[in-house]
Amino acid sequence: MGYGQTTSAGLDTTFAALADPTRRAILARLASGEASVSELAKPFAMSQPAISKHLKVLEQAGLISRGRDAQRRPRRIEGRPLADASGWLEGYRKFWEGSFRRLDALLDELKTSGKKKRKPRAHRKRGNKR
Amino acid sequence: MNNTGSLKISAQGDREIMMTRVFEAPRRLVFEAFTKPELVKRWLLGPPGWSMPVCEMDVRVGGTYRWVWRHDSKGTEMGVSGVYREIVPPERIVSTEKFDHAWYPGEALGTVVLTEQGGKTTLTQTLLYESREARDGVLQSPMEQGVAASYDRLAEIVAAQLAGGN
Numbered sequence: 671m672g673y674g675q676t677t678s679a680g681l682d683t684t685f686a687a688l689a690d691p692t693r694r695a696i697l698a699r700l701a702s703g704e705a706s707v708s709e710l711a712k713p714f715a716m717s718q719p720a721i722s723k724h725l726k727v728l729e730q731a732g733l734i735s736r737g738r739d740a741q742r743r744p745r746r747i748e749g750r751p752l753a754d755a756s757g758w759l760e761g762y763r764k765f766w767e768g769s770f771r772r773l774d775a776l777l778d779e780l781k782t783s784g785k786k787k788r789k790p791r792a793h794r795k796r797g798n799k800r
Numbered sequence: 801m802n803n804t805g806s807l808k809i810s811a812q813g814d815r816e817i818m819m820t821r822v823f824e825a826p827r828r829l830v831f832e833a834f835t836k837p838e839l840v841k842r843w844l845l846g847p848p849g850w851s852m853p854v855c856e857m858d859v860r861v862g863g864t865y866r867w868v869w870r871h872d873s874k875g876t877e878m879g880v881s882g883v884y885r886e887i888v889p890p891e892r893i894v895s896t897e898k899f900d901h902a903w904y905p906g907e908a909l910g911t912v913v914l915t916e917q918g919g920k921t922t923l924t925q926t927l928l929y930e931s932r933e934a935r936d937g938v939l940q941s942p943m944e945q946g947v948a949a950s951y952d953r954l955a956e957i958v959a960a961q962l963a964g965g966n
Contacts, residue, residue, distance in 0.1 A: 768847035777825035
């Protein structure tokens with residue numbers, strides 16, 4: 671569910687950027703330290719322009735940024751959008767867990783009140799009594 | 801995938817997310833808890849700190865529903881609306897689901913199926929998205945990729961950056 675704190679446009683961009691396995695691998699590589707485009711291209715057996723395309727998507731999603739070194743232009747990972755994305759899913763799970771725990775309690779209550787009302791268990795039709 | 805307590809969330813096929821949960825109650829009661837607004841309001845609240853100021857439900861085929869939650873201290877709101885497509889007491893509810901600020905394209909079609917055995921009810925809730933991309937977008941999270949090592953580091957970096965007030 672929404673959990674309001676993050677804009678949906680931001681999450682859309684984040685998820686779209688994360689949907690690609692190469693981009694996830696690039697992020698994983700950058701998680702161990704910043705790297706230049708050519709350093710990133712090596713392990714992927716991809717051309718630099720192809721890698722650059724992926725980097726552009728990641729950059730636009732705010733997942734990576736460029737370092738100060740003017741020659742290498744190293745890319746580095748940005749944590750915030752990732753934290754938002756995973757925070758969202760975590761929120762989804764928490765939402766249902768919290769809700770279902772309450773539902774457990776409510777069902778217990780309904781069972782108890784049902785037993786009281788329904789005694790004796792005659793052939794009572796629905797809507798007979800509220 | 802997620803399996804905390806008895807709640808299970810998993811991907812199903814290309815476009816679905818499935819969630820299952822067992823309740824210690826006959827399905828007649830679970831069905832009531834899902835279809836009577838005065839009952840829904842009492843449990844569909846998410847984690848502590850949220851309330852449900854709007855809970856409007858016209859539970860019949862073609863009827864609409866509107867739910868809004870509010871975080872009591874932060875004041876953030878989230879709303880969802882949809883249309884009931886099938887109502888089969890006490891076993892099946894099919895409805896569309898569209899969040900005000902959806903984070904995936906299109907709307908989802910939700911199906912709740914209740915099966916009862918030995919006084920216990922198994923709830924299966926399926927959400928069918930319009931595309932694989934939408935579904936994957938909902939499920940995708942670097943923390944859950946299982947590509948363990950590097951993502952664990954990623955998580956550490958994220959945590960460190962957040963702790964640093966980034």
